[in-house]
Amino acid sequence: MTGVDLHLDVRGPGVLAGLTDALRDAVRTGRLTPGTRLPSSRNLAVDLGVARNTVVAAYAELIEEGWLTARQGAGTQVADACQPVVEPQPPVSKPAYEDRPLYDLRPGWPDVSSFPRAEWIKATRRAVEQASSVAFSEQALTGRIELRRALSDYLARARGVYSAPERIVISSGASHGLALLAAALRTRRVDTVAVEAYGLPLHRELFARVGLRTPPLPMDQHGARTDRLAGHGAVLLTPAHQFPTGAALDPQRRSTVVDWARSTGGLVIEDDYDGEFRYDRKPVGALQGLDPEHVVYLGTASKAIAPGLRLGWMVVPEGLIGDINRVIGGLSVTGTVEQLAMAELLDSGAYDRHVRVMRARYRQRRDELVTMLASRNESVRLPGIAAGLHALVELPWDTEEATVKSAAARRLAVHGLDEFRHPAVPRDRHALVVGFGTPSPSGWPSALNALRRVLPS
Incomplete structure (x- = not known):
């Protein structure tokens, strides 16, 4: 069984003319590029259900015309x-900076140039060699048991999460996990999920798609006001390192939100998006450890390794597992090989080693950012920089929009704080949200210098 597959739409009053036209059109439009080897006349005749002599005649005509060679x-x-004949395309207007800016300081992204390629290849090879054949044919709705076991050990050790493998659900990222939770909450007749006054618009949109309202919780330097949860059915928090302000949720407020969940039957959704990266403080354990029956823990490999892996996880209260299984709907969450490789990375200790390396690298960048800003203004305030991959750079009143536009004109990608403000919250702060994790090591000095040039005096 040799040869290549070739799709041809044979039309017209005669088979020979239709086949000749179809082949000619495939070459003219570029579907068949110069040098492409065509199927033998015998194979193509069998594939199309026509006489071999018809294919031979069509090939001969196109050879004579110069379209084919033999x-x-x-x-x-x-x-x-x-x-191929290329149709002219209308001109496309370019944005202020192209799709790939010269300098990228957008928050929420790690340094993907530091992806642990060698360790990932080793982990993939070991995982595939050791996996049974069944691993490639069957997959539990909640993900591979190998990864859920590895995560159970890691999360308990590194984040203080109570995470029995049976409670862990593998997702294709934090957003996918939130979408599953939103659907499960809707089936439970929950109609509101309180969110922090500043946060990712995408998260609010995911809840809104299933008809959930997202009223904002006021915030201050101690995090969200968890004493304002009366009347809500659930709340989404980033307690270890609030996005984007950087505040850690005050211990008293952590207790308050757990007490609220216990007394009302409410659900706390904890997004621990960059909990592994801390610098000047002791690790802040996960809120989930205070009450595993009322807190859903969300984690992801996006910040520690790369978002392109599409690997996330939820640690779910026992009473919610059935609802999550129903809304998954029988669809697998992510590839088996990726899950097995991630399990091997965790079990071998390679994941911990990579996190430690990146933690040191990001801390150095954070320090260089602080030094640069202090050299411009000794009184500059940078709240929430003891952890995470971004810093909040506070600006003089009413200069945020102009600064973001100035950066875009210089092809520096950076976000203003207002992009993350809940629509119902009055604008009371002006700042840039600077992601110092995004640039490659070689690109970081230039990105830092570009930021220095656009900041107001």
Whole structure:
């Protein structure tokens, strides 16, 4: 069984004319590029259900016209001289900076140039060699048991999460996990999920898609006001390192939100998006450890390794597992090989080693950012920089919009705080949200210098 597959739409009053036209059109439009070897006349005749003589005649005509060539031992090929006809395209307007800016300081992204390629290849090889054949044919709705076991050990050790493997659900990222939770909450007749006054608009949109309202919780330097949860059915928090302000949720407020959940039957959704990265403080344990029956823990490999892996996880209260299974709907969450490789990375200790390396690198960048800003203004305030991959750079009143526009004109990608403000919250702060994790090591000095040039005096 040799040859290549070739799709042809044979139309017209005669089979020979239709086949000839279809082949000619495939070359003219570029579907068959110069040098492409065509199926043998015998194979193509079988594939199309036509006589072999018809294919031979069509090939001969196109060879004579110069569209095809035939050489002994090389078969029939598209002639090298044939170039596809390209239809003219209307001009496309370019944004202020192109899709790939010269300098990228957007928050929420790690340094993907530091992806642990060698360790990932080793982990993938070991995982595939050791996996049974069944691993490639069957997959539990909640993900591979190998990864859920590895995460159970890691999260308990590193984040203080009570995470029995049966409570862990593998997702294709934090957003996918939130979408599953939103659907599960809707089936439970929950109609509101309180959110922090500043946060990712995408998270609010995910809840809104299933009809959930997202009233904002007021915030201050101690995090969200968890004493304002009366009347809500659930709340989404980033307690270890609030996004984007950087505040850690005050211990008293952590207790308050757990007490609220216990007394009302409410659900706390904890997004621990960059909990592994801390610098000047002791690790802040996960809120989930205070009450595993009322807190859902969300984690992801996006910040520690790379968002392209599409690997996330939820640690779910026992009473919610059935609802999550129903809303998953029988669809697998992410590839088996990726899950097995991630499990191997965790079990071997390679994940911990990578996190430690990146933690040191990001801390150095954070320190260099602080030094640069202090050299411009000794009184500059940078709240929430003891952890995470971004810093909040507070600006003089009413200069945020102009600063973001100035950065865009210089092809520096950076976000203003207002992009993360809940629509119902009055604008009371002006700042840039600077992601110092995004640039590659070689690109970081230039990005830092570009930021220095656009900041107001």
